[in-house]
Amino acid sequence: DVKVTQSSRYLVKRTGEKVFLECVQDMDHENMFWYRQDPGLGLRLIYFSYDVKMKEKGDIPEGYSVSREKKERFSLILESASTNQTSMYLCASSTPRAEGYTFGSGTRLTVV
Amino acid sequence: GNSVTQMEGPVTLSEEAFLTINCTYTATGYPSLFWYVQYPGEGLQLLLKATKADDKGSNKGFEATYRKETTSFHLEKGSVQVSDSAVYFCALREALNFNKFYFGSGTKLNVKP
Numbered sequence: 001d002v003k004v005t006q007s008s009r010y011l012v013k014r015t016g017e018k019v020f021l022e023c024v025q026d027m028d029h030e031n032m033f034w035y036r037q038d039p040g041l042g043l044r045l046i047y048f049s050y051d052v053k054m055k056e057k058g059d060i061p062e063g064y065s066v067s068r069e070k071k072e073r074f075s076l077i078l079e080s081a082s083t084n085q086t087s088m089y090l091c092a093s094s095t096p097r098a099e100g101y102t103f104g105s106g107t108r109l110t111v112v
Numbered sequence: 113g114n115s116v117t118q119m120e121g122p123v124t125l126s127e128e129a130f131l132t133i134n135c136t137y138t139a140t141g142y143p144s145l146f147w148y149v150q151y152p153g154e155g156l157q158l159l160l161k162a163t164k165a166d167d168k169g170s171n172k173g174f175e176a177t178y179r180k181e182t183t184s185f186h187l188e189k190g191s192v193q194v195s196d197s198a199v200y201f202c203a204l205r206e207a208l209n210f211n212k213f214y215f216g217s218g219t220k221l222n223v224k225p
Contacts, residue, residue, distance in 0.1 A: 004155070031211055042201065042217035043156075050211060090155055094211075100146055101213065103155035 003027050004104040006091050012110045019078040021107050023091030030096055032074035034058075034066065037088040037106070049074055050096070081111045114139045118202050118216035125192055125223050133187040133219045135176075135202035143204040145169075145178050145185040150199040150218070159187075159200070197223045 007022040025032065033048040035058075045058030047066040055066050063085060067075045074093075078085055088108050092101035119134040137145065144163045148156040160169030162178035162185065169176050174189045185202060202216040 006155075035215075040217055043215040045213075048211060092156075096211075100148075100158040100161060101156075103148075103157070105153075105155045 003102050004091055004093055006089075006104040006107050008107050009105065010108050010110075012112060013078075013081050015082060015111055017078075017081045017111075019081045019109065019111075021076040021078075021089055021091075021109070023074045023076070023093075023104055024072050025074075025091075025093040025102070026072065027093060027102065028071065029093035029102070030071070031094045032068065033092040033094075033101065034064075034074065034076045035090045035092065036060070037090055043090065046076065081109075083111050085109065086111045114143070114204060114206060114212075114214045116202050116204055116214050116216040118200075118219050120217075120219070121199075122220040122222055125221070127194055127223055127225050128191045129223075131187070131189040131192045131196075131221070133200055133202075133221070135185045135187065135216060137183050137185065137202075137204050137214075139183075139204055139206070139214075141207035142180075143207050145176070146203040146205070146213075147174070147176055147185070147187050148201040148203060148215075150201065152198070156201060192221070192223045194223045194225055197221055 004025045034046040035043040049055045049068040065077045091104040146161045147159040149159045160171040162169040165180035167178045199218045206212045
């Protein structure tokens with residue numbers, strides 16, 4: 001009954017590497033989101049997309065980019081990973097007038 | 113601007129105790145309000161919601177009432193169980209922008225047998 005799937009639960013990458021975090025949803029949702037979760041800061045929106053090839057910056061887009069080539073897939077890209085990007089990354093999806101998000105299980109990224 | 117403030121945790125309770133987790137918000141217009149729960153090692157799950165003033169959301173024994181006069185949406189449960197141990201997030205969705213959610217910082221609940 002999995003609805004939003006994030007490809008990795010745990011990742012360890014080196015500083016300066018290009019990192020791809022993948023998210024796939026099977027609910028035909030228009031909207032997809034990437035958040036990062038840090039202790040004491042809650043969830044902060046990085047980017048979101050409301051349609052294929054459309055994207056909008058969230059509150060903390062610096063150091064990140066996204067790609068949405070197909071409706072079901074939304075990728076988060078760290079162009080050059082840095083240690084301050086060590087975090088839990090959560091993907092979510094929704095319909096335009098949804099009552100709430102459906103979240104994936106998260107990817108815990110460590111940059112060393 | 114919009115924001116959500118939750119009580120800091122962790123909150124530690126014994127099984128069958130009464131739970132309150134406070135949540136207040138700042139918003140323009142009439143937002144919708146949500147509680148999400150995150151169990152260890154998992155993503156967030158929608159627990160309950162309320163879309164207008166005086167609405168009460170409820171699920172799995174948890175309740176929260178949308179109080180516009182006090183801009184609050186406190187989460188309550190009459191008798192907690194060990195399985196309720198998790199992190200709870202209060203969130204609001206803007207009235208005019210359904211794409212935009214604002215989350216609180218989360219409150220960790222530990223329930224001891």
